[in-house]
Amino acid sequence: MAPAMIPSLRARDYLSDVKPIWCPGCGHFGVLSALTKALAYLERPKHEIAVISGIGCSSRVPAYLNCYGFHGLHGRALPLATGLKAARPDLTVIATGGDGDGFSIGGNHFLHACRRDIDLCYIVMDNAVYGMTKGQASPTTPPDWTQSALTPHGTGIPAFRPAAIALASGASFIARGFSADPHGLSELIARAILHPGFAFVHVLSPCRTYRPDDQSSWKQAVHPFGEHILSTAETAVDTPPGASTSTKLHVQDDGLGLGVLHEVARSQASTSATAGANPDRQAALDAIEAELEA
Amino acid sequence: MAPAMIPSLRARDYLSDVKPIWCPGCGHFGVLSALTKALAYLERPKHEIAVISGIGCSSRVPAYLNCYGFHGLHGRALPLATGLKAARPDLTVIATGGDGDGFSIGGNHFLHACRRDIDLCYIVMDNAVYGMTKGQASPTTPPDWTQSALTPHGTGIPAFRPAAIALASGASFIARGFSADPHGLSELIARAILHPGFAFVHVLSPCRTYRPDDQSSWKQAVHPFGEHILSTAETAVDTPPGASTSTKLHVQDDGLGLGVLHEVARSQASTSATAGANPDRQAALDAIEAELEA
């Protein structure tokens, strides 16, 4: 199942000529690079890919690619991507964004996208801070981080656990990568894109500007997340202890374990309440109008 | 810890003279009655209680009580309650609502209220349907329920698991009750109100009108949720299997187990970024203004 070494040859073909606005050293560069590698590995034609984002430093990704893209509203990447995928199942749809975008203002859509388990790849570049708005605490910021003027004593609130929430909400693929490991990350992204359901890739992507000291430690702290036991059975809540990665996710996740954390078959057939093909639209319309006479 | 038999004597003193608009047989009657019983048992003066709700049949509760109350916006009971409690920690603040209100449109606030773990009691009357808007599927509706014209083939989406999400999000008290068991429920509500943190009470509360057949089975299906092992340790994700109720919640919850599912000490000291008392406001203001001269 693990893809072979990803050739980085054609990765740059997926880059547009728009220059990133990111600070030098920003983790998001690594994610962009891993993403292009994954796309090149998968040999997806760029016009069949759409990359959808919200607002934030991380959300700038679409413009740096030369695929189709949408730089939408803060927090609303997932519904936009969901609408696109539901209307155009033929496309490869990837959503990208930050921890603020995805877990704070976008939290509800995260829950429901996981539940819907629609075939999207969602890459969150988690730097545990709002980079774009100049350094406020995000949901994944540790409670005792006091560097934001808005929360001078720290938030006092335990950090949001994206993987645990994704699992409890029903995502069928959960992985964690690190922006400083673009090869490992590109492999995870490739698998996520291939996964036929909602695939959440949680990426530790340091903010060089607003979290320089805190996040330099990530390099030492990250480690592989146990073995990649892949179960096609049901998700953790219905699974006896010890049997699956899902349980590991609950009992062993310190937020720094890298790899595939959870992977099961997609649990449902459709994401739409109703959906139909269009054999003869006019005939259908005529029939519907005729019914109004009765 | 379990309160003694709750005297129902003064419960009716908490009822206003506004007549509920609920359909005869609606589960929400049982919740209203359990809530008044709990308040009477706790001997909370009604003027020190504020009951906050969103919009839905279930959200009508505040007007049926003669405490202070706010019938707010669909999905926004929790932030309103959070603002009130943060500004007025002396009050007993209870939020009530439905599964649509709390888990669909209000999902993000649910996540973040659990995380914030502020001292609120949140009672969700889950009937797995939108009662007020005449019977559409809610997040907790089973995927194969086809009675809504909006989702004639069912939603196809696995039901939302409120307790699992609350656990993953950091709620420090999680319980499940049944509206047809007002005594058991009132005990749970009383414990939730006493709990010094975010206390989520998930109540199975059948909709007689839009889910008559499906939900009559609840009476037979509900059962006690294992033993009430109460741990003051950390939440499930950091706990080895087998050791706590939290793990039970992950591995044994079929959504019908009643009782306290999870209870730990509140994990943080404050909910507010900054908060201060007001010894001499004018002096503080003068000092702040003086700094502008520098």
Add this chain to the structure above:
Amino acid sequence: MIWQNDNQQSITVAVSGSGGSGALTAGFILLAAAQRCGRYGLMMRSAGPQVRGGESVAILRIGPSTVTNIGDRVDLLAALDWRNIERFQDELALDANSLVLHDNAAGAVPSGIAASGAEQRPIDFGRRAAEHNGGRANMIAVGVLGGEMGLPLQALLDATDAVLGKKAPAAVDAAKACIATGHGGTTAGQTEREPSTAPAAAKRWRLSGNAAAGLGALRAEVGFIAAYPITPASEMLEWLAPRLERAGGTLLQAEDELAAVNMLIGASFGGVPAVTATSGPGLSLMTEGIGLAVASETPILVVDVARGGPSTGLPTKSEQADLNQALYGLHGDAPHLVLAPLDVGDCAFTVEWGSRLAERLQTAAILLSDQALGQTHAVIDPPPRCPPVLGRKGVSATSAQALTDNAIDSATDRAIDSAKPANAFARYAPSADGISPMPSPGIPGFEYTADGLAHNAQGTPSSSASDHREQLSKLMHKLTAHDYGDAWARIDRGQLADEPADSMISLLTWGSSWGAVQEATTRLREQGAQVQSIGLRLLAPLQHDQLSRAIAGTQVLVVEINATGQLFRYLNAERVLPPSARSFARPGPLPLRPAEVIAQLRLQRPQPDADENQAGGGDEHAGESLQAADVGGGY
């Protein structure tokens, strides 16, 4: 008394009863019967606060020509019982010429009803129903009312099959037996007061405004719907769910309105025309997304089936108070389309037109229906299709050839608007009509990133003043440069010459108020007044020149159902009204009645010492003193 309600020879009947009494079912059967014998009609309903099973009233007006509003009064009330009837007092509008049919077994006629002076005629609905196995009082009432209205028994029985079709056959039979009993007992039934049957070819449709709006979406070839339930819009979605699937399309129930509107934008970005429906609270939540559709030039249509406001307001009742938000509710300068259908059938026309205009102009359209249109069921002539509108300006995707050629054309208008540049495709390139070609993902060579940030022609974020001005004026220009043709308004000038006389009155209105205004116009004309009525269908961009011409030289009264005169203020903002123009605006939830409009005109006859110059210095307070409640000042 029947057929004498007004010179339109219509009749208005009401059926009331407590929860479970079946008043609404009775109304639906009567309406379906009217349809079956070539009549027109409409039915509004009103219910108490109970979620289900509370008291309710069906009010129907039936006539030989198109019925556009509920009229001034109720001719005939069949009260199945009297439970909480006072809740409906205002809606029922009984008077000394009305007839109240009631069952003595249900108790005395309440004082509020008796005070109307209506004739009271006891009918033992209950006892006569009991004569039939499984018979119900409401079906006796259908028979009695049907007879009084001149509806043939067979039409009633056929209608019963249509309405109760899904019920057990025994229940349907019992209903029919009761109807026959009720019908037989009326004099009308015997005197063969059959209505003139309409030409066989002219088929009538029976549907609600919400269904008509859904039909409009299907006609517009909408392929994607995402929505969150809300009263009174849900029925449009529920009507569409199975039908969109048949016609070919996808419907998603979203987790909230924020998701719904962004899902629409995603689908539309994918090339699939997309629509949602909501009401005030949901529209508020959608404003940020609507602004994104405007700025990113992604077509969407948002149907607002308005209810009373502000805030959660009056979820089951009507008001025309969301106009301000629809016109001005987006942050920044965000030019977009605002439309409003003028009657139940016009919901189909206007939704189709709105969606097609949004597609063509790559913008957001907000359509203002309301509860009085959406939840009213009507028997109407099939509504016409909207005028032809060119489709989305696209790019050629048919062959590699086209790409090598860098040729861009549109499936619909074939114009070559832009060439693929060496580097990035200029999605937002300026053009003569302000519309830039919009490729759908999947087409090679035209990859671009849509953006809600201020951007340059390539879509790259830019904060330069010149890019901002260029793109802003493109957004404005494409809307104003478009030729909307004649559909911008419905104008009823009657028999008048083209150039209106100086003494002419213009009744200017929009949306669901059109019906009553138009009927007032007809009646006033019959009284010898020179009156025209104008119902605006396209509210933004305002068709300034056409409207100016239409009202030139006339005395204008702007009629609408909201507290602050939102249309009146908007037209003043656009400087299209003469200084003498007046406003008649009152809040909901009661439906507008033709007589109210006529009374206003009487009130508004020029008074020599009017408030023309009461405030200092040449300003005009016109209109304010004429509005209901105290609506002075500036909101």
Add this chain to the structure above:
Amino acid sequence: MIWQNDNQQSITVAVSGSGGSGALTAGFILLAAAQRCGRYGLMMRSAGPQVRGGESVAILRIGPSTVTNIGDRVDLLAALDWRNIERFQDELALDANSLVLHDNAAGAVPSGIAASGAEQRPIDFGRRAAEHNGGRANMIAVGVLGGEMGLPLQALLDATDAVLGKKAPAAVDAAKACIATGHGGTTAGQTEREPSTAPAAAKRWRLSGNAAAGLGALRAEVGFIAAYPITPASEMLEWLAPRLERAGGTLLQAEDELAAVNMLIGASFGGVPAVTATSGPGLSLMTEGIGLAVASETPILVVDVARGGPSTGLPTKSEQADLNQALYGLHGDAPHLVLAPLDVGDCAFTVEWGSRLAERLQTAAILLSDQALGQTHAVIDPPPRCPPVLGRKGVSATSAQALTDNAIDSATDRAIDSAKPANAFARYAPSADGISPMPSPGIPGFEYTADGLAHNAQGTPSSSASDHREQLSKLMHKLTAHDYGDAWARIDRGQLADEPADSMISLLTWGSSWGAVQEATTRLREQGAQVQSIGLRLLAPLQHDQLSRAIAGTQVLVVEINATGQLFRYLNAERVLPPSARSFARPGPLPLRPAEVIAQLRLQRPQPDADENQAGGGDEHAGESLQAADVGGGY
């Protein structure tokens, strides 16, 4: 050349440089130095798209009397390097009278800069900085510019301590050494062009508009803040976070704007005055909540620090384009307050006033600041407190006695407004001034449920037409009945007699445009024109009569920074403008300059064959042809 920029004897200088060059720090030190020697000033900044470390420009204007805008042009530019300088070309406004100080080591003067005709004077910033251990070019520039501006060295050194205070002492010392070097090298430094020192007693404040707004909240005794970060509003919140705590209050970072506004409502329901700050996208998300505050009569204040729109727009740049949404953006008829501060210091005044008015009137207030106010740092006289406003009308909670008596009074106005009824407390009881007493939870005997549904006087949901009308007119009446006094506008009539002459011009504006408009007024007067300027601080409810009186008989030009003339249209909607009134509206993001306003007046001198009657029938297209870009039609 200095002091000759205009008759106000001010000077405008700019410092530009690439990321890390410290252009902004240089600007802050110069501003602080001006403060230290009794001058006034303001500083705007502009940066490229880089999140951090990109090129940026500080533009300061310093003068002997209050400086309210950045002026028409830049006298002096110190370019530390030339990286991406073309991005700032429009902002820099150099001309043949300007002087450009540049470092030859950074390369040739770019053609765009040279084309201005400005005098070029090479200064080796870099080399001279290198003379000092740890010295930096930007500090040499501070010295040079300070000298040219006539700022004494000591003031610059003191300012350096104030601005760099938190840095390592060695860095501060190196900076000071560089400043001294730079200052010594200027002729100005030697000719003792010291500004006249202000009276010692007159203390100047240095703060941004966002800080001033925060101060206004503290002055208003706000006790609760919840907000979600957004540019350019975050600094108001960041300024407040530690200070609200000192003054006594709670601040919460919300998960989104929907949460923030509802948290405010909760806190305010609890009796604690509450404020939030946001910008356009957040304001859009808050509209539903603001509507709830209006309908439930729960006071809140929402500060919108506007940026360019539509949609995500121009997050770091200014525009006055959210006026429509602030006035009209709520669904239903939802009367509320809209205010706008007129300059940096006025943010304190207007926020305090807005919050106190919201409290008194139990409604939502939206305050329109913008990036040009919020992120501008200014040296000003301490802004005055707002006029006294009575506090929230409460109930007596002091003793059981009060309860037995059923007496209700207010802590602030002592009026007995209502008595506790036997059953439920009538929270929404009608009253003469439309304001009902609002008890806070915790007070026994007054328990009630607030509601956003249409309700009766007790707050119980009601869909009756009469309850709806009663409550709607109460909501409207309480706002219009209130006496707002003189603070509704700032009017600069100069030396003119009370009754303005017929030939007088009224420049009517709002918000951040006030400064440039008011300066244009002064200059025009000096040229002999009869001009007054009016800056509206209270936009809704519009003070119709006062404004009418103020502009009576004059020629009105409405000035604002947005594409569609939002204020102009609003004033037309309210019928307060004479038909001859004209609009000067152009989009952002460039700040308004006095010369633009003056040029518009020249353009607008009555032209015999003007567009007065070009459209049919007595309507007026006035203003449209005068606006920038093509803004005809109706949005």
